[in-house]
Amino acid sequence: MNKKLIIIIILIASKTFPALSGDNALQFTDHIFDKRIKTVQLYRQEWNLSYPIIKLNSTDKLVLHFDLIDDNPGSYSYTLIHCTKDWEKSDIFTGDYLEGFTWDEITDYKASFNTTVSYFHYSMIFPNDRIKPVLSGNYILYVYHYDDPDKPVLTRRFIISEESAKVDISIHRPQTGTGGNENQQVDFTVNLSGADITDPVRNIYSFILQNGRWNNAKRNLRADTYGSNELKINALSDKNIFRGGNEYRYFDIKSIKNSREYVQRIDYRAPNYHVLLTPSADREFKPYFYWQDFNGKYYIAVQEGRDPDVDADYVYVYFTLPAQSNLQGGRLYVSGALADWSFTDDNLMVFNPSQNCYECTMLLKQGWYNYEFVSITGKDSNGEASVFEGSHYETENDYHVLVYYRNPRERYDRLIATGSANTLNRLIY
Numbered sequence: 001m002n003k004k005l006i007i008i009i010i011l012i013a014s015k016t017f018p019a020l021s022g023d024n025a026l027q028f029t030d031h032i033f034d035k036r037i038k039t040v041q042l043y044r045q046e047w048n049l050s051y052p053i054i055k056l057n058s059t060d061k062l063v064l065h066f067d068l069i070d071d072n073p074g075s076y077s078y079t080l081i082h083c084t085k086d087w088e089k090s091d092i093f094t095g096d097y098l099e100g101f102t103w104d105e106i107t108d109y110k111a112s113f114n115t116t117v118s119y120f121h122y123s124m125i126f127p128n129d130r131i132k133p134v135l136s137g138n139y140i141l142y143v144y145h146y147d148d149p150d151k152p153v154l155t156r157r158f159i160i161s162e163e164s165a166k167v168d169i170s171i172h173r174p175q176t177g178t179g180g181n182e183n184q185q186v187d188f189t190v191n192l193s194g195a196d197i198t199d200p201v202r203n204i205y206s207f208i209l210q211n212g213r214w215n216n217a218k219r220n221l222r223a224d225t226y227g228s229n230e231l232k233i234n235a236l237s238d239k240n241i242f243r244g245g246n247e248y249r250y251f252d253i254k255s256i257k258n259s260r261e262y263v264q265r266i267d268y269r270a271p272n273y274h275v276l277l278t279p280s281a282d283r284e285f286k287p288y289f290y291w292q293d294f295n296g297k298y299y300i301a302v303q304e305g306r307d308p309d310v311d312a313d314y315v316y317v318y319f320t321l322p323a324q325s326n327l328q329g330g331r332l333y334v335s336g337a338l339a340d341w342s343f344t345d346d347n348l349m350v351f352n353p354s355q356n357c358y359e360c361t362m363l364l365k366q367g368w369y370n371y372e373f374v375s376i377t378g379k380d381s382n383g384e385a386s387v388f389e390g391s392h393y394e395t396e397n398d399y400h401v402l403v404y405y406r407n408p409r410e411r412y413d414r415l416i417a418t419g420s421a422n423t424l425n426r427l428i429y
Contacts, residue, residue, distance in 0.1 A: 027155055028087045028140055029214075030340050034153045038119070038314070039300065039365045040066040040340070042141065042156045045125060049297055051212045051400065052158035053418055056136045062126055062158055064106075064141065067119045067365065069314070073111075075146040076122065076153060079103040080131060083138040085205055085220070085404040085413040087157070090137070092412050097135040104130045105146065110310055116272050117314035117363075136162040136415040137404075157214065159402065159415055166191040167401050167419025173393040174241055182391035184244045188401045188419060190223075190231040195416060197405060201226050205413075206233060207402040210242050211295040213341050215382045218242070244395040245385050248293040248336065248370035251277050255303040256313060256366065266315075273315040279357065280321045280373070280388075288392040293370050295398050296336040300367040312366035319349070321358040321373060321388065326351040330377035334360050335385070336370050343376055343383060396424050 026033070032040060044050040045061040054060035068074055082090040082097040094102045109122040126141075127133060141156040167190055174185045186208050192200055201223055208218040221239055223231035233240050252260035256273050259266055265276045305311025319334050332349040333339070339347040339362075349358035358373075374383035385391070403417040 027142070027152055028081075028083060028089070028157075029342075030156050031152075031342070032154045032340065033151065036069045037154055038067045038069055038363070040064075040154055040156065041300075042158060049294060049299060051398075052156070053400070054158070054160055056133075056160050056162050062141075064124045064126075064143075064156065065121070065309070066143075066154060067112075067121050068109075069117060069119045071118050073109055073120045076106045076143055077103050077146050077149070078106060078124065078141060078143045079149075080126075080133060081140040081142055082133075082135060082412060083140055085138060085207070085402075085406075085415075087138060087140075087214075090412045092135075097133055097137075097412075099132040099134045101130050103149075104128075106143070112310045112313075113305075113307075114311070115313040119314070121309045123309070133160055135412065136160050137413050138415070159418070161402075161415045161418045163417060165195045165403060165417035166193075167403060167417050169399065169401055169419050169421040171399060171421055171423050174238075177238060179241075181393055182244055182386070183241050184393055184395070184397065184423065186218075186240045186242065186399050186401070186421075187234045188232075188240075190403050190417060192229045192231065197416075198408060200231060200405075203406050203408065204231060204416075205404045205406070206231075207404070208240060208242075209400040209402070211398050212400065213296070215341055216242070242397075242399075243384075243386065243391045244393045244397065245391050246283055246288070246372070246389045246395055247291055248296050248372055249280060250293060250368065250370050251317075252368050253315060253317065253364070254301040254312075254366050254368065256315060257304060273313065274318065275315050276318045277320065280319070282322070282388050284386065284388055284390045286390060288390075288394050290394070290396065293396070294368070295396075296341075296370050296372070298336070298338050298367055298369040300365055302366045308367070314363055314365055317362050317364050319358075319360040319362070319371075321349065322356060323351065323358055323388075324356060326353070327375060327387070330375050332358055332388075333374050333376065333383065334362065335372050335374035335383060338362070338364060338369055338371055343374070349373070394423075396422065398422050 042052045106124045112119045143154045170187045206221040225232045251262040262278045264278045267274045300308045302312040333343045334347045349360045373388045374385045375387045401419040404413045405416045
């Protein structure tokens, strides 16, 4: 055997792998652990506004992008972690769900060009010749510094489906109960014809995601009815009802020379650019108005450059929301994919009594952005966007239904089917 190949095999075999446990719940979410890491995106290779859902044993690929804001590059590696339907580490060995190596290096990176903020842009495509998942289900993409595998740099959720069953979805205004003007109901049928399923009523669990979010997902839904190889979730309860919300607010910062949509002013104060957005309006009690949005996502773009990955600059963006008083008993956040759908000090709105407004500053890469204002009150950790935003049954939203099967003879949750629908019957990527 080739000596170089022997050395590589020995190094891989001796590699220390992440000591994961259920104690650190953030490891099993979409989270950035290193503050120098920005603009993390994971999507299907063909479209950068798609959701990270691929089919098992197909040609589907996922693409990871992120930036390291630093003057020097870092050395990063990654591995994939199989999870239960509830995002806990599965009780199976790495070799059971990965073919090839159990980890790999991220070698594709390049330095920013002619930007006020220096950074290195990293990208990686998988599954690939070195790492290939062979089981369906939930996965965590776990990125870490090469020399410190027990400390994640970032984590991202993605899912792999067998598509051995079919899901039909119907979205409509709730017909029973209260909230018909603000809510959307997601009914669906799972057709199990041809699937080898033991006791589907007990062993199949369904989840519903709105716009790809997990923080407000409807979880572990059981069938209301079963017959003729079909499981149905319908209007028998409110377990499949979502707040419709509103179309997302947006702004355009792909240019640092000219103010574009919802940008009031751009200032250069050495060494950075500062973008003041047009003050937002309170939409809570205003009628619904449709405009096309990204459903909370963002798109990196730059006008004064050719390659958005490295030509786009980082700028300080100032959000302002006029308000007569401070929100009592709660906190207000700028929410969306720009903040990983999370609620931290980085996207917290602070009330300024001298100006009667909420304010927040975020460091963002140039592009188009969607966002909304979300309030957190009491013990609620998911947030409510109705305050300042309003909620309407007409609002355009994406919905995904995920169908998991736990075979009593196996030790992991299979994802046997996914279904997607848009309230306007548009194609979902």
